[in-house]
Amino acid sequence: MALSLEKRSDNAFSVGSFAAKTYFAELLRMVENGSVITITRNGHDVATVQSPETKENKKALAAWRGLCAIGKELSSRQKPVSLDEIQEWKNEGRK
Known part of the structure; x- marks a missing residue:
């Protein structure tokens, strides 16, 4: 077999x-x-x-794709990102 x-x-x-x-x-x-x-x-x-390396690479790739999506979203904005918005996103991620 x-x-x-x-x-x-x-x-x-x-x-x-x-x-x-x-x-x-x-x-x-x-x-x-x-x-x-x-x-x-x-x-x-x-x-x-x-392998542990494969698992970590997948996590890193997922994080990179998330950052790219954020970058695309931000690049289409008409105004720059404010510090208050950044703080709000940071706090949102801690929930």
């Missing part, structure tokens, strides 16, 4: 729990090389295996 992976995106795959148990060492090598493996049981996602 060969390892059967379902490709989800460029570097993300899913595998059934039985195959994950059988080919665990091979899956770990894939994770070390940057892949993200989702383990499924009866067609439902039950776990994700990824």
Whole structure:
């Protein structure tokens, strides 16, 4: 029996729990090389295996996309951002 992976995106795959148990060492090598493996049981996602670096990169990318969206929103404004608005956004993020 060969390892059967379902490709989800460029570097993300899913595998059934039985195959994950059988080919665990091979899956770990894939994770070390940057892949993200989702383990499924009866067609439902039950776990994700990824390196700590991959997880941090995803968080950083999400933060960057959020900043870009804010930048686009601010660039379309007619007036500059006031200090009061910045303080209000800061306090809003703490809720």
